[in-house]
Amino acid sequence: MRVSSWSKAILSCAGGVCVAVVLLCLAGFHAGAAQPLPASSDATLRQAGEARHIYIGTAAASRFLEEADYAAILGSEFSQLQAENEMKFGLIHPRPDSDANPYDFRGGDALVAFAQSHQMVVRGHTLVWHNQVPDWVKKGSYSSSQLAGVLQGHIHTVVTHYASKVYAWDVVNEAFNDDGSMRHTIWYDQPGIGAGPGTKYIEQVLRWAREADPSAKLFYNDYDAEEVNKKSDAIYEMVKDFRKRGVPIDGVGFQAHVSLKFDDPKKLESFAKNLERFAKLGVDLHITELDIRLNDSSATSLAAQAKLYGEITTLCVQQPACKVVQTWGFTDKHSWIPAFYKGQGWALPWDADYRKKPAYEAVRQALEK
Numbered sequence: 001m002r003v004s005s006w007s008k009a010i011l012s013c014a015g016g017v018c019v020a021v022v023l024l025c026l027a028g029f030h031a032g033a034a035q036p037l038p039a040s041s042d043a044t045l046r047q048a049g050e051a052r053h054i055y056i057g058t059a060a061a062s063r064f065l066e067e068a069d070y071a072a073i074l075g076s077e078f079s080q081l082q083a084e085n086e087m088k089f090g091l092i093h094p095r096p097d098s099d100a101n102p103y104d105f106r107g108g109d110a111l112v113a114f115a116q117s118h119q120m121v122v123r124g125h126t127l128v129w130h131n132q133v134p135d136w137v138k139k140g141s142y143s144s145s146q147l148a149g150v151l152q153g154h155i156h157t158v159v160t161h162y163a164s165k166v167y168a169w170d171v172v173n174e175a176f177n178d179d180g181s182m183r184h185t186i187w188y189d190q191p192g193i194g195a196g197p198g199t200k201y202i203e204q205v206l207r208w209a210r211e212a213d214p215s216a217k218l219f220y221n222d223y224d225a226e227e228v229n230k231k232s233d234a235i236y237e238m239v240k241d242f243r244k245r246g247v248p249i250d251g252v253g254f255q256a257h258v259s260l261k262f263d264d265p266k267k268l269e270s271f272a273k274n275l276e277r278f279a280k281l282g283v284d285l286h287i288t289e290l291d292i293r294l295n296d297s298s299a300t301s302l303a304a305q306a307k308l309y310g311e312i313t314t315l316c317v318q319q320p321a322c323k324v325v326q327t328w329g330f331t332d333k334h335s336w337i338p339a340f341y342k343g344q345g346w347a348l349p350w351d352a353d354y355r356k357k358p359a360y361e362a363v364r365q366a367l368e369k
């Protein structure tokens with residue numbers, strides 16, 4: 001093909017264009033992929049949090065400590081851990097008090113030992129909850145006064161066992177319905193511990209916890225109470241009343257189990273407003289069970305997830321009363337989401353192969369901004 005100068009010109013610029021197209025494609029392709037955010041520093045999340053006086057925590061399970069990657073990340077990236085299940089009533093007190101050996105502290109103790117050997121703090125979860133109550137309690141046909149004895153004994157034994165090892169406890173978890181009414185539970189009214197109406201049983205168990213360890217910070221913890229809504233209003237009124245009457249409560253935990261739908265300026269603004277009103281009551285605020293579930297692990301979803309992880313972390317950084325950003329696990333390999341939300345998952349900052357996801361860098365940047 002005899003190539004005229006024009007055609008040469010076209011060809012060369014065609015050649016140029018080809019190169020450009022290839023480059024663009026490559027860029028485009030890469031733009032498609034979850035661009036790993038440029039590392040703002042080589043600080044660990046723990047270090048970035050310490051600079052902000054914020055504990056970076058995660059839920060953990062003792063059976064995973066023998067996994068090298070799990071232990072390495074847990075012991076280096078986090079300043080706090082919390083037993084995902086092993087300090088709950090059903091697992092730590094599986095047998096009746098009449099049994100020679102009613103308690104099983106092995107899992108909780110293993111996590112505390114790991115934390116201590118990595119200079120991490122431990123947050124306790126949870127003393128009074130409607131879930132994971134052992135059969136010997138549920139089927140024990142206890143009267144209210146007997147049940148009160150069971151619960152006071154449980155709180156005293158568990159809290160004193162971990163005194164000076166656990167710095168804060170979710171004393172009560174998820175006691176309100178979404179409409180702000182009290183959730184019906186064995187501890188409240190089925191038959192309940194006989195403390196009286198409304199939040200009286202919560203007041204009672206907080207007093208028992210304070211007696212057991214006067215130095216532990218006592219929290220109320222719940223989900224779907226991040227925004228200003230009927231549930232957070234009920235929690236707010238309870239905490240306000242308790243603070244006024246000197247009922248021992250030191251903080252509120254916001255679980256923050258969310259999806260990408262939470263990445264809405266109105267929701268984030270409402271979360272900030274909610275944190276601010278609770279802060280004015282003089283309590284500490286903890287984000288206790290953060291995970292952001294996805295429908296897929298596409299680059300776009302991972303990038304959107306990172307954005308929201310950064311925004312929620314920033315809400316804590318901007319609120320002086322917020323002392324903890326804790327995720328509900330840290331690797332997609334060990335997450336409650338897929339079993340609970342069919343078809344969803346990929347909710348945590350590390351993937352199932354313990355590789356950092358864009359969310360990791362987003363949290364670090366939010367802490368370092």
Ligand code: G3I
Pocket residue numbers: 084085131132173223255289336
């Ligand atoms: O211990 C038994 C084990 O013996 C048995 O072989 C196995 C098979 O079924 O089940 C094990 O118990 C499971 C337990 O986790 C310990 O792994 C329960 O079935 C399972 O339901 C339980 O799920 C936990 C769930 O709380 C219980 O409601 C999740 O791991 C845990 O992530 C989840 O955590 C809660 C927080 O405490 C409160 N906020 C919400 C959050 C998510 O639901």
